[in-house]
Amino acid sequence: MSEAEAYAYDADMRKANRKKAVAGRSVIFKIKRCDGPGKPSRWESFKVPIETGANVISSLNWIAANPVTTDGTKSTPVVWDSNCLEEVCGACTMVINGRVRQSCSCLIDEYAPSEGDVMTLEPMAKFPVIRDLWVDRQRVFHNLTRVKAWVPIDGTYNMGAGPKESHDHQQMRYALSECMSCGCCLDACPQFTKEEDESKWDTSFIGAHAMSQARYFNEHETGKELKGERMDALVGKGGVNDCGNAQNCVKVCPKGIPLTESIGAIGRSATMHSIKQFLQGKK
Amino acid sequence: MADEKRVIVVGGGLAGLAASIRIAEAGMGVDLFSMVPVKRSHSVCAQGGINACNDVARQQGYSEYQHFDETLIGGDFLNDQHPVLEMTNWAPKIIDLLDRMGVPFNRSSEGFRDLRLFGGSLFKRTHFSGATTGQQLLYALDEQTRRFAAEGKINKKEFWEFLWPIVEGEGENARCVGIVAQDMRTMQIMSFRADAVVMATGGCGLVFGKSTNSVICTGGAASRCYQAGAWYGNAEMIQVHPTAIPGADKCRLMSESARGEGGRVWVPAKKGDTRKPNDIPENERYYILEERYPKYGNLVPRDIATREIFDVCVNEGMGINGTNQVYLDLTHKDPEYLTEKLGGIMDIYEKFVGDDPRYTPMRIFPAVHYSMGGLWTTYTAGDYKPEKPIGGFKPGDPIPAGNEPGLGLAQGAHNNAMTNINGLYAFGEVNFAYHGATRLGANALLSCIFDGLCNGVSVVNYVREGDQTPVSQLDQGLFDSATKQEQDKHDNLLSSTSNGTGDQKLNPYQIAFELGEEMNAASTVVKTGPRLEKCLTKLEELKDRYAKVELGDGAMWTNQSLSFTRSVGDMIIIGEAIAKAGLLREESRGSHYRTDFPERDDEKFWKTSVAKFNKDSGKTEVEFVEVKAGLVELRPRDYGKTASSAAPAKKETANA
Numbered sequence: 001m002s003e004a005e006a007y008a009y010d011a012d013m014r015k016a017n018r019k020k021a022v023a024g025r026s027v028i029f030k031i032k033r034c035d036g037p038g039k040p041s042r043w044e045s046f047k048v049p050i051e052t053g054a055n056v057i058s059s060l061n062w063i064a065a066n067p068v069t070t071d072g073t074k075s076t077p078v079v080w081d082s083n084c085l086e087e088v089c090g091a092c093t094m095v096i097n098g099r100v101r102q103s104c105s106c107l108i109d110e111y112a113p114s115e116g117d118v119m120t121l122e123p124m125a126k127f128p129v130i131r132d133l134w135v136d137r138q139r140v141f142h143n144l145t146r147v148k149a150w151v152p153i154d155g156t157y158n159m160g161a162g163p164k165e166s167h168d169h170q171q172m173r174y175a176l177s178e179c180m181s182c183g184c185c186l187d188a189c190p191q192f193t194k195e196e197d198e199s200k201w202d203t204s205f206i207g208a209h210a211m212s213q214a215r216y217f218n219e220h221e222t223g224k225e226l227k228g229e230r231m232d233a234l235v236g237k238g239g240v241n242d243c244g245n246a247q248n249c250v251k252v253c254p255k256g257i258p259l260t261e262s263i264g265a266i267g268r269s270a271t272m273h274s275i276k277q278f279l280q281g282k283k
Numbered sequence: 284m285a286d287e288k289r290v291i292v293v294g295g296g297l298a299g300l301a302a303s304i305r306i307a308e309a310g311m312g313v314d315l316f317s318m319v320p321v322k323r324s325h326s327v328c329a330q331g332g333i334n335a336c337n338d339v340a341r342q343q344g345y346s347e348y349q350h351f352d353e354t355l356i357g358g359d360f361l362n363d364q365h366p367v368l369e370m371t372n373w374a375p376k377i378i379d380l381l382d383r384m385g386v387p388f389n390r391s392s393e394g395f396r397d398l399r400l401f402g403g404s405l406f407k408r409t410h411f412s413g414a415t416t417g418q419q420l421l422y423a424l425d426e427q428t429r430r431f432a433a434e435g436k437i438n439k440k441e442f443w444e445f446l447w448p449i450v451e452g453e454g455e456n457a458r459c460v461g462i463v464a465q466d467m468r469t470m471q472i473m474s475f476r477a478d479a480v481v482m483a484t485g486g487c488g489l490v491f492g493k494s495t496n497s498v499i500c501t502g503g504a505a506s507r508c509y510q511a512g513a514w515y516g517n518a519e520m521i522q523v524h525p526t527a528i529p530g531a532d533k534c535r536l537m538s539e540s541a542r543g544e545g546g547r548v549w550v551p552a553k554k555g556d557t558r559k560p561n562d563i564p565e566n567e568r569y570y571i572l573e574e575r576y577p578k579y580g581n582l583v584p585r586d587i588a589t590r591e592i593f594d595v596c597v598n599e600g601m602g603i604n605g606t607n608q609v610y611l612d613l614t615h616k617d618p619e620y621l622t623e624k625l626g627g628i629m630d631i632y633e634k635f636v637g638d639d640p641r642y643t644p645m646r647i648f649p650a651v652h653y654s655m656g657g658l659w660t661t662y663t664a665g666d667y668k669p670e671k672p673i674g675g676f677k678p679g680d681p682i683p684a685g686n687e688p689g690l691g692l693a694q695g696a697h698n699n700a701m702t703n704i705n706g707l708y709a710f711g712e713v714n715f716a717y718h719g720a721t722r723l724g725a726n727a728l729l730s731c732i733f734d735g736l737c738n739g740v741s742v743v744n745y746v747r748e749g750d751q752t753p754v755s756q757l758d759q760g761l762f763d764s765a766t767k768q769e770q771d772k773h774d775n776l777l778s779s780t781s782n783g784t785g786d787q788k789l790n791p792y793q794i795a796f797e798l799g800e801e802m803n804a805a806s807t808v809v810k811t812g813p814r815l816e817k818c819l820t821k822l823e824e825l826k827d828r829y830a831k832v833e834l835g836d837g838a839m840w841t842n843q844s845l846s847f848t849r850s851v852g853d854m855i856i857i858g859e860a861i862a863k864a865g866l867l868r869e870e871s872r873g874s875h876y877r878t879d880f881p882e883r884d885d886e887k888f889w890k891t892s893v894a895k896f897n898k899d900s901g902k903t904e905v906e907f908v909e910v911k912a913g914l915v916e917l918r919p920r921d922y923g924k925t926a927s928s929a930a931p932a933k934k935e936t937a938n939a
Contacts (some may be wrong), residue, residue: 087631107637137320
């Protein structure tokens with residue numbers, strides 16, 4: 001089965017599950033828990049009654065109010081990161097049934113339609129666990145600083161409109177701008193590895209997320225003023241050359257951002273940048 | 284150059300980031316506190332757009348002044364008028380700035396910024412970036428903040444929760460000199476000094492249980508300021524958005540831009556019609572808003588749309604299949620057009636409901652969305668002073684002279700957007716001033732950014748020019764006792780874990796659930812005196828139970844339950860202010876609709892409700908003070924409603 005077919009199958013399966021979901025059922029949530037950095041992990045299971053439209057968030061809320069495991073042991077509310085619950089803030093990302101995604105948009109009907117079906121929840125794999133399902137993703141934001149992901153405006157005083165932009169160009173940029181820095185593309189990437197030592201972040205693989213954002217700013221009329229500095233960061237260690245072309249990133253991106261196109265574009269810019277540097281005698 | 288005086292900004296949404304950028308740009312150090320990485324703030328949820336007069340609308344007869352006038356009518360004249368005038372005058376400049384920051388505003392075929400219609404206006408004056416405008420604007424400010432942070436000018440403290448404002452002195456001399464905050468991971472509680480504190484902490488939707496708000500929008504921070512002596516204005520003014528998708532964990536917003544782009548609200552004309560929506564022919568549909576409001580149609584302001592949908596479902600029982608739901612229909616539009624203009628919200632609906640709204644009408648119902656009320660603030664009016672308030676402004680009327688930008692508010696005056704506590708400011712949704720009794724769609728993003736950019740300068744001036752003692756010279760004792768106060772509260776909550784009676788009535792999640800149910804039932808679309816009285820009694824019960832609350836998690840590390848439980852107590856107090864102000868406002872105005880007082884009563888209630896927390900009794904006291912007006916004359920607000928509003932449907936129902 002090709003990747004595209006697998007996806008169509010997945011979508012079809014979820015649709016079918018939604019149709020056959022049994023009202024009034026309970027589902028088992030198997031959750032990987034951890035009390036804090038350096039502490040061992042353990043699994044706990046909770047049996048949760050599923051109401052109409054239930055998602056992973058409403059199920060975790062139910063557990064918070066009724067934290068008793070399936071073997072009758074009193075436990076504690078599960079800790080997880082969340083905010084908007086509309087899949088636009090990126091906070092509630094976790095690994096659900098083996099796949100990284102947002103938990104708010106994960107409807108129970110689509111994955112566990114029958115009585116006693118099991119949902120497994122685990123923290124993201126590439127970031128240090130703070131507690132339970134909550135991980136420290138500071139590195140994701142650090143990587144945005146690494147590629148100077150901003151437009152260098154003069155200041156906030158009134159200076160008139162920004163550069164004019166064609167309709168098609170805006171559409172292209174908009175597709176990139178929907179990135180919510182959730183980190184799915186990094187968690188799924190074989191080249192992106194867990195790194196708890198902050199001093200190594202600048203030389204560790206940067207991943208699709210920040211490369212796509214670098215492309216986003218390189219494509220802006222004023223933003224491209226920093227293109228050289230962005231490319232300095234991306235031709236070095238941990239830059240675009242470390243990409244292993246596994247293409248997992250684009251498959252797990254919840255916003256459908258053309259990440260592999262972005263990596264391709266950054267790769268081409270990197271080549272140009274290196275040639276330019278060579279000709280200028282900088283390297 | 285950076286000076287040693289520092290400002291604390293609490294909240295990293297649009298208002299907090301705009302303020303941080305402006306203050307840092309002026310060379311003053313900023314400590315920015317946020318419960319979430321600022322890029323994940325609730326502003327990210329705003330969808331439809333941001334209003335501003337523009338060149339096209341201007342040539343069609345629109346103006347900044349009319350935007351101002353519309354905002355006042357929308358707010359049913361409860362807005363403070365001078366800040367609104369300044370805001371609408373700044374709007375085009377704010378769009379330009381966002382444009383320079385790289386916000387991907389939608390473009391026309393010629394490459395100009397595209398515009399769409401929005402509620403409360405007959406002119407296209409809403410700028411947008413797909414249907415995720417809030418996300419795009421927040422990201423632009425987040426990027427500039429990151430740039431300042433990289434230069435060491437803004438110190439971000441993410442995953443820190445604001446616990447208390449540190450206030451020295453009493454009454455008119457009360458002055459905020461810092462905050463107590465807690466690291467949500469390590470649970471460490473600390474005091475931080477600041478020469479001024481800007482609260483930019485948003486609304487309080489979670490007081491109503493399920494709302495369109497994000498998880499952190501408890502109103503906890505505002506409530507803590509309120510309990511520390513800050514006044515709270517127009518608490519009762521809560522906007523219920525007409526179109527949301529009811530869900531198990533929250534109600535997801537379905538943007539007003541869906542109506543701005545042509546979306547039509549309807550129910551089957553025949554009560555109990557069980558046919559699928561696409562099988563119901565045009566002449567057997569009841570287009571609620573178009574029939575009741577022929578002039579504005581689907582683009583009446585939110586409070587009106589909400590009440591009409593509520594009326595059709597709850598009073599007339601005409602909701603889809605007898606449920607509390609109506610159709611929001613875009614299926615007559617080109618699917619590709621919808622993807623380009625509304626893709627973000629089309630996807631949300633499809634993901635959470637399973638139907639594609641390009642081909643199947645969406646099912647929606649109103650949900651709590653926005654707090655017009657918030658911390659009470661003051662300001663210094665600018666030089667624009669018409670001889671008498673201007674009455675009945677219409678498109679094409681000559682624009683009153685002398686109201687240019689800078690003349691609505693005195694620029695940089697120390698007290699602009701300052702609460703009754705010196706040095707404590709309120710920006711964005713938590714500032715009560717701008718939206719009166721209803722906020723117009725696409726004015727929220729504007730008021731947030733405006734507050735930060737315009738009034739950020741006031742903060743800098745207050746710190747630099749004020750004659751108060753620099754905070755660095757104050758005695759450490761004040762800060763230590765504030766830390767201790769919060770540490771004691773925290774330790775008390777933590778020790779409640781061991782009580783373990785297992786009484787569900789003392790479960791914080793249960794108390795929060797009942798609070799939400801009660802506030803939703805008593806204090807949203809339709810209110811009455813007796814129901815609000817009952818609500819206040821219920822809140823007393825919840826307060827008593829909360830005093831004995833039992834925490835379900837005694838961990839000393841990353842204890843989210845503790846943070847949530849602490850906010851539940853603060854939510855009950857804000858809930859009381861909302862219900863009490865609503866009880867005392869014996870009239871109907873904007874979002875506040877009392878069936879026992881269905882008319883607007885300007886004589887008694889063209890007034891701001893100001894709630895003050897009595898520290899001795901622990902209760903809310905409300906007084907009504909004059910609205911700061913003087914620029915525009917009061918007039919009726921009817922949006923051209925037809926006299927026999929529901930006639931066609933009623934006939935149908937009677938025949939059925």
